Amino acid sequence: MSKYLLNKFLFMVDRDPELVERYRSEPGELVAWWEAECANTVLNCHTGEASTWLRFDDVEREALATHDHVKLFELGAHPFLTLTLFIALFERDNTEPLEYQKSYGARLAHFSMPYPDIAT
Amino acid sequence: MASIVAVIASTHHPFYYRASTATGEDRPPFADEWTRKILAFRETLTRARPDVLVMVGSDHFHQLWLDNMPQFLVGKAPHYDANWYNEEREFGLPRMLLKGQEDLSGHILRAGLDAGFDLAFSNELRIDHSITCPIITLRPEADLPIVPIYTNIFAPPLPQPKRFVQLGQSIRDIVESWPSHLRVAVIGTGHLSLELGGPRQFGPHGPDPEFDQRAVEWIANGDLDECLREVTLDSLHSPGNATHGFMDFMLMMGVAGAGVKADYVDTLDLFHTMEAYFTWYPNGAPT
Incomplete structure (x- = not known):
């Protein structure tokens, strides 16, 4: 299990408008492409160098591919990263202010303290 | 030596810019009161006539x-671009360009390292809403040079x-030892x-109003003893999962000094979180 890699996916997709749209419309394909092409990118380095060992496990891959933010919370993905990206994906469908943000919280209502550990 | 003419601690609410500039049906019902409070808060900085802003955020x-995550990082650059695509997207924040005060950055880094803080530094730092929100609320002209200081309240x-x-206490001493008239x-x-x-x-108010009330009293009274007794890395999970950002308020209490009451205190109970604004004048209130 790699909370770091989940966070890296959320971080890299969130900062790229094109990837945000691809993740909204074709999440399974985007996750597969990202894991193959981007997961081992060493950020903040010159291109041409990469890591060799980073991959999702099946649970993580499924959670991302199904937009399952409740599972991501359970797995310890950083809640700020998940929230920010998912607002970008779905806030546009709101019919009233904060509708998505409130329903996002409501879907997590079964969690009590302490929340899943987010330390990486 | 330089003088510290104001110490200011504030929440940074990224929705203020959009709320305060919205008109007509888009303007939220709380925008007028919020704007009034911000204008009064802004005056506490304006009155101090600062030349340079040291900006602590995350x-x-x-x-x-x-x-590659630093715990404490000082920007040292002639300019800082500011705000990011996802902050434009979610909060409507504008792109900004701020000037840097490199001499003070260098002084803080050298003196901080010598005082036992192994500070990281950045010569090319794009800053985000933790620093641009107070620029927008307190100095919207964005005309003063800054020294950004980032803390890690985010990634355990x-x-x-x-x-x-302790870092706040050291920043106070270090800035006051800067050989400058500014x-x-x-x-x-x-x-x-x-x-x-x-x-x-996104509840009707902050997730823990009782914590907020105690926290405002700690800050307003400079009650570092009680605050440090009550607040631990573990305890901060209880009021809300992003409450570790309160440690930047504690840093500012360190800058202001133990037991020193704030000269200006204001709060605003908003949906989602409580806003809180504090100003200290270490050399007495400006006339």
């Missing part, structure tokens, strides 16, 4: 990332609360109780 996974393992206080304001932003991405987010 990167929200914009430039600083888990492959985090430094202990007392370390934030007038410096130290401004830092954090959070009271806050939940982001968890079940208690």
